[in-house]
Amino acid sequence: MKLKVGITYNLKKDFSQQENQPIDFLEEFDAEETIDAIRRVLEGEGHDVIKLGGDAGLIDRLRRTPVDIVFNIAEGLHGRNREAHIPALLEFLNIPYTGSDPLTLSLTLDKAMAKRIVMSQNIPTPRFKKVEKVEDLHGLDLRYPLFVKLCHEGSSKGVRLDSKISDAQSLREKTTGLLETYDSPVLVEEFIKGPEFTVGILGNEDPFVLGVMQIEIKGRAPEESVYSLEIKREWEEKVRYHCPPSIGQDLLRKIEEVALRSYRALECRDVSRVDIRVGEDRTPYFLEINPLPGLSPVYGDLVMIARSMGWDYDRLVKTIFHYALKRYGWTE
Ligand SMILES: Nc1ncnc2c1ncn2[C@@H]1O[C@H](COP(=O)(O)OP(=O)(O)OP(=O)(O)O)[C@@H](O)[C@H]1O
Ligand SMILES: [Mg+2]
The missing domain is CATH 3.30.1490.20 (ATP-grasp fold, A domain)
Known part of the structure; x- marks a missing residue:
């Protein structure tokens, strides 16, 4: 089936860093290469793809250029509901889209609200x-x-x-x-002192763990490790990623279970990445869940997980898209 697919996103290069803003003001936004990489994959599947952006002009663009479905990775511009703004607009216009719905995107962007939901399911969180x-x-x-x-x-x-x-x-x-x-x-x-993991999850009725990746900060004991801005910016020198991690099957299963239960509790759709740290009591604690995980072909954590599991970038993007199509009943 050939579809007209729009991509929604916010680019770092559309904003300029002002002097009075913190150095990480633009950190969440994407690089144009990421959007082009997603476009190339969807075009490779035979679809017509158009880049829609994610500013207020999107409303007119959607009216002028109707699309069958949107591949959404827009982080949004302001407020705690910012990740939900575009999906809410798409729902209003009755346009299908990939990924979680506005309720989940708002809930998970507010870390305290997300923690209250996971706690209600007895999932450990600090x-x-x-x-x-x-x-x-x-x-x-x-x-x-x-x-x-x-x-x-x-x-x-x-x-x-x-x-x-x-x-x-x-x-x-x-x-x-x-x-x-x-x-x-x-x-x-x-503060949870043990090792840190991030877990990639895909799917809907029967979500599955794509992979678990341990994040080790080089030269630091776990109790002194933080996957901070400084470390993320110099990940090539400062981080060692282990996927799959060299830990016992028992702990691995417990980490996967916390991640899957959190995904279900927050009713994520198609894809998410769950951040987890293991306590001194060997309990995996939910830190947060990212229903719009970064899809940079170079440094996206989910993309690294996929690669370690033998999935190339194309397969990851196609699978996310496939789960969205399936939800709307457009494919098996
Ligand atoms: N309670 C905690 N105990 C120990 N370390 C923590 C805790 N909360 C956060 N961290 C550390 O800080 C990092 C960033 O925190 P968190 O994942 O909650 O924020 P984030 O900025 O939303 O991350 P992302 O880049 O995944 O969107 C974690 O990866 C972890 O290293
Ligand atoms: Mg995180």
Whole structure:
């Protein structure tokens, strides 16, 4: 079946970094090469593909150029519902699209809300407090060391090597800095000291784990490791990825189970990547889930997982698209 497919996205190059903005202001947005890589795969399948972008002009473009389906990777522009804006518009216009729906995208972008849902299913996740103003730290009932991050951000925005916190004064300073710099509440969590994993999941009624990848920060013990902005930007020198990881089958199964249960609890569709850290008690803890995982053919974590499992980039993109088509009853 030949389809007219639109791609929605936000590009780093469409914005310019202002002096008063934090250095990671544009971190979530994509590179044009990623959009072109997705386009090439879909064209290779015989579809007509058009790049629709993701600014307000999209509304007119969709009216002028009707499409059968949208391959959505747009991160959105503002607010905690930003990832949901385009899928909500597409639903309003009755246009099918890949990936999760607005409810899931909003819920998962707010890390505290996502944690409340997974907790309701008894999935382990670090104890936490959502902090809107620095006074909310009073009477904090959490055990040090703590970890401080932004509630509505991804791509390690706001996460630095000093995000692990050992005393009340640093907690106050770090929280104040984040609240002043970013447009998001802060999430204060108990720090999980063991190794870190990210899990790729695909599918709908019967989702499956594509692969589990361990993220080892070179030269650092797990309790001193944070997959921070500094590390992600220099991943080639600073990170060793293990997929599949060299861990016992028992722990591997437990990690997969936490990831799959989280995917189901948040009603993700087609694809997601779940971040997990293992505690001293060998329990895998849910950190967060990414229903719009980066698809950079070079450094996307999900793409690396796929490659390690013997899947090339084309197969990954085709499979995500296939699951969307199947949901709409357009293919077996
Ligand atoms: N409670 C915690 N304990 C220990 N480390 C943590 C904790 N929360 C986050 N981290 C570390 O910080 C990193 C970034 O946190 P998290 O994955 O929640 O944020 P993110 O910026 O949304 O990530 P992504 O780039 O996957 O979108 C994690 O990969 C992990 O190394
Ligand atoms: Mg993460």
